[in-house]
Amino acid sequence: MKKNILLVGTGPMALDYAKVLIAQNISFQVVGRGLESAVKFESSTGIKPFVGGLDKYLESTTLPSNTYVIVATGTEALMPSLLLVLKAGAYKVLIEKPAAISIEELIENENKLKAFSENIYVAYNRRFYASVIEAKKMIEEDGGLQTMHFEFTEWAHKIEPLTKAPGVKENWFFANSTHVVDLAFFLAGKPTQWNAYSKAGTLKWHSKTNFTGAGITEKGVLFSYLSNWESAGRWAVELLTEKRRIYLKPMESLSVQEKGVISIIDHKIDDSLELQFKPGLYRQVTTYVNDETSDLITLSEHIENSRSIYKEMLYGKED
Structure with a gap:
């Protein structure tokens, strides 16, 4: 199955993911929030991100059923981004650790996430x-x-x-x-x-x-x-x-x-x-996109x- 890869975020961590995806010859789309980080992202990768935030992107874009999402935003935006891509129909998600800003935020959203949780992986790259x-x-x-x-x-x-x-x-x-x-x-x-x-x-x-x-x-x-x-x-x-x-x-x-x-x-x-x-990231991305996820949490x-x-x-x- 050909996979559609969506990278959420244009900051330093997203750049690290982009570097790995490019090296693996995996095509992907990028969505970011701020113009400044998007410009830096494009300058570093040659890939132009959508600017304006994930919610705005999803208003005008329907995710294909085979979409693999990598959420690499700031910590404070991890859970809101996860909920948005799940609602939009993401097939699988790799989300940066720790997937929420606090233990409390994570547990508060447990019921909303339960139906999807076996297709969501948390990126503990070590x-x-x-x-x-x-x-x-x-x-x-x-x-x-x-x-x-x-x-x-x-x-x-x-x-x-x-x-x-x-x-x-x-x-x-x-x-x-x-x-x-x-x-x-x-x-x-x-x-x-x-x-x-x-x-x-x-x-x-x-x-x-x-x-x-x-x-x-x-x-x-x-x-x-x-x-x-x-x-x-x-x-x-x-x-x-x-x-x-x-x-x-x-x-x-x-x-x-x-x-x-x-x-x-x-x-x-x-x-x-x-x-x-970034240490561990190349192998982590490989396991995720190839569905070899036994070592992912x-x-x-x-x-x-x-x-x-x-x-x-x-x-x-x-x-």
Whole structure:
């Protein structure tokens, strides 16, 4: 079936998607809201977007029944854009994470989305990093994962001066930190028995700044996590098998500590696609447009994760 591809958005993230689509020789249409970003988009890609917003575009355009939509707008416009393209008859949708500005907005729209949710995928592109693919292979070779530790420290001093739409910084854990959390539990399985704790700090734009927790996943993997946005740290996932400790730290790279050895050695990976495109995006787009979606997360699963994992991590949970 020939697919009709519609890209919603003309900002930096949409440009990253356009670069991948062009490299894959996939023709697509683009709709944006503002003239300034549309001009930059055309200058960078040679493709002229429709300007004036998605609602205006859909007033004069009927989506073909085979339309695959990629929603790559700002966080504040993700859910409104998703509802519009679904109402217009989109066949499948890949929407940028986290699909809504807040956990509350996502869950509030659950009933409206339920009928479509298995054809909607949330774009957690770190699942498709070359480093992650290699880590999965190594875990399988070693007979499975035994324990895991991860960290999602955000650099609050860098985030605070950023100009964002209202509500984006206030929901930064959901909008940004879940990149790491999704990947961690993608690799280790979802938590079953666990405790989560959080507390407020001095930040005025985010309710919590310190997070920790531990438990066991459905795959029997013991895990722990720690994050302090008012101290030092970074994003990281550490994966422990019977034979070695695998570091995704930074997450685009892979290093290994063998059992009984102190030194940590960089592990060579084929990251050629990561160097040409936004990391993980090329493989993510390929799986979406080719309907090879087993490693993509459906919206229904993302909603469940938001309710049973992200909300608990943000506000605290005790079994």
